[in-house]
Amino acid sequence: MHGTALKALRRSLGLSQADLARLLGAHAMTVSRWERGTAKPGEHAARLLAAFARAAERGVRFEGAGDDPTRFLAEVLGAAYREPELDLGALSATNRFPGRVVQLARGEVMSKVVIEVEGGLCIGSVITTDSVDRLGLAVGVAAVAIIKATEVLVGRC
Numbered sequence: 001m002h003g004t005a006l007k008a009l010r011r012s013l014g015l016s017q018a019d020l021a022r023l024l025g026a027h028a029m030t031v032s033r034w035e036r037g038t039a040k041p042g043e044h045a046a047r048l049l050a051a052f053a054r055a056a057e058r059g060v061r062f063e064g065a066g067d068d069p070t071r072f073l074a075e076v077l078g079a080a081y082r083e084p085e086l087d088l089g090a091l092s093a094t095n096r097f098p099g100r101v102v103q104l105a106r107g108e109v110m111s112k113v114v115i116e117v118e119g120g121l122c123i124g125s126v127i128t129t130d131s132v133d134r135l136g137l138a139v140g141v142a143a144v145a146i147i148k149a150t151e152v153l154v155g156r157c
Helices: 003-012 017-024 028-036 043-057 069-081 129-135
Strands: 095-105 110-117 122-128 142-147
Touching: 003 028, 003 043, 017 028, 017 043, 017 069, 043 069, 095 122, 110 129, 110 142, 122 129, 122 142
Parallel strands: none
Antiparallel strands: 095 110, 095 142, 110 122
16 A cells, blocks of 8 residues: 555544554554655555555544544454445345435344435434344444335325
């Protein structure tokens, strides 16, 4: 990973150079040198950075984790290596609305998930809590609302 990409990754995760250094077991000046291209991460750091990039693609951010970097590191690695993402190309549903989870009410068996899509529209669904965990859903995570219905109910406004 070259310096510009590393800096963009660090920023997309919401990390300072010091935060990233602490997570990687490096010094902040070392991270600065990596970003400027005057040094390259070793094999261990490069593997962690690759995991960080995968987690960033799945919406992980550092916000609120400053007090517990170990917990954040566990979250990043969990998001990076969790079960493969759903291949939406394998579904017959054509009504797909990408967005971000804005509300999640977990229950023991069922959970309510609300996804905000383009234009500020919110789509809610009740799914199994197991599915919430398997999909790695949490507030702020990118998600897709997929609507498949044989009937459409219409009401008067």
